[in-house]
Amino acid sequence: MDRLRLYTFKLCPFAHRVRLALAEKRLLAEQIEIDLKNKPADFKALSPDGRVPLLVHGPAKLWESAVILEYLEEAFPQQSLMPSQPAARAKARLWMEFANARLFAPTHRLIFAKDDALRRELVAEMVGSVRALEAAVTERSGDGSYLLGDQFTLADIALYPWFEQAATLARFSAFRMPADCRGVAKWCEAIARRPAVQSCARSDDWYTESYQRYFAA
Numbered sequence: 001m002d003r004l005r006l007y008t009f010k011l012c013p014f015a016h017r018v019r020l021a022l023a024e025k026r027l028l029a030e031q032i033e034i035d036l037k038n039k040p041a042d043f044k045a046l047s048p049d050g051r052v053p054l055l056v057h058g059p060a061k062l063w064e065s066a067v068i069l070e071y072l073e074e075a076f077p078q079q080s081l082m083p084s085q086p087a088a089r090a091k092a093r094l095w096m097e098f099a100n101a102r103l104f105a106p107t108h109r110l111i112f113a114k115d116d117a118l119r120r121e122l123v124a125e126m127v128g129s130v131r132a133l134e135a136a137v138t139e140r141s142g143d144g145s146y147l148l149g150d151q152f153t154l155a156d157i158a159l160y161p162w163f164e165q166a167a168t169l170a171r172f173s174a175f176r177m178p179a180d181c182r183g184v185a186k187w188c189e190a191i192a193r194r195p196a197v198q199s200c201a202r203s204d205d206w207y208t209e210s211y212q213r214y215f216a217a
Contacts (some may be wrong), residue, residue, distance in 0.1 A: 002058030004029035007043055011210055013104065013161035014065035015053035016200065020157045021072050023196035025079045029055075066096050069154050081154050086106040088148060095147060095155035102129035103162045103185055104116065110173055123175045130181055133159070145190035156191055163188050168207040 006022070006029045008015040022029050034043055034052055047054050047063060055062045057075070062068050073082050082155075083089050103126060110122040137147065144150035147159070169175050177184075191197055202210075 005032060005056040006030070007032045007034050007047070007052050007054040007056075009034050009052045010202075011207070011214060013053050013165060016161040016164070017065045017157050018055065018068050018072075019200045020160070020197060021069050021081060021154070023199050024081060024152070024157070024194075025072060025076050026196075027072070027076060066100070066158070069096075069157065073154065076136045081152065081157065083148060083151060083153060087178065092148060092153050092155040096158040098129070098132075099158040099162065102126075103159070107162065107169065112173070121176065123173065126175055127178060130178055130184060133187075134178070134181040134184045137187050145187065147187065150174070152191070152194065156187075160188070162190050162198070163199065165207055167204040168211060171208055 004022070004027060006015070006018055008019065010030050010033060029174075032043075034040070036052070039050055043054075044050060046056065046061060050140060051062065051063065053063070053065055053068060055068045055071070059214055060071070069081075073080070082092060106122045106125045106129075110126075113119045113122060140147075140149060146152050147155045166175075166177055170177065182189070192201065
C-alpha cells in the first residue's frame with residue numbers, strides 16, 4: 001500500500017482535522033512539520049498555494065482539508081466517518097462549510113484586524129455562530145452525543161479543532177465562549193473523551209505558549 005505523507009503545521013486547525021481523521025481511521029502517516037515562515041523548497045514544489053495541510057498518497061497530491069477528509073473517507077472506508085444516507089451526508093457537508101465560513105474565517109480576520117469596531121463585529125459573529133451550533137445540538141438532545149447523533153462524523157472533525165483552541169482565542173481577544181451554551185460544552189466533552197482525539201490533543205497552555213512563540217518569531 002502506498003504510504004501516506006501529511007505536510008502539517010502544529011498550530012494549523014485545518015491540519016489538525018486531518019490528524020484527527022487519520023487517528024480515527026487508525027491510519028499511519030509520516031507527518032512532516034512545515035515552518036510556514038521559512039518553507040522548504042521541496043514543499044513549495046509540492047504545494048500549489050504553499051499552505052498546509054497537504055496530503056501525498058502515492059500519485060495523489062491533495063490540499064484543502066475538506067477535500068483531504070473526503071478522500072480519506074473514500075480511500076479508507078473502514079471506520080467510516082460519514083453517515084450512510086445521502087441526506088445525512090449532505091448535512092455533514094453543510095456543517096463542514098459552516099465551520100469554515102462561520103468560525104474559521106472570522107477568526108482568521110480577527111487575528112489580523114486592527115480596527116476595534118471590526119474586531120467587535122467579528123467577535124459578535126463568532127458568538128452568534130456558537131449559539132447556532134448550540135441550537136442544533138440542543139434540538140437533537142437525547143439522540144446521541146455528536147452533531148448528527150450517535151455517529152462521530154466529519155462534521156464533528158471539521159468543527160472541533162476550533163473549539164480546542166477557543167480558550168486560547170479568549171486569551172488573545174475579547175471573544176468569550178457563551179456560558180449558557182451547555183449543549184456545545186457537552187458536545188465538546190464527548191469528543192474530547194474519544195481515544196483518537198486524546199492522542200492528538202494539546203492543552204490550552206501549550207496553544208498559548210506556541211502562539212506566543214510563533215508571533216514573536
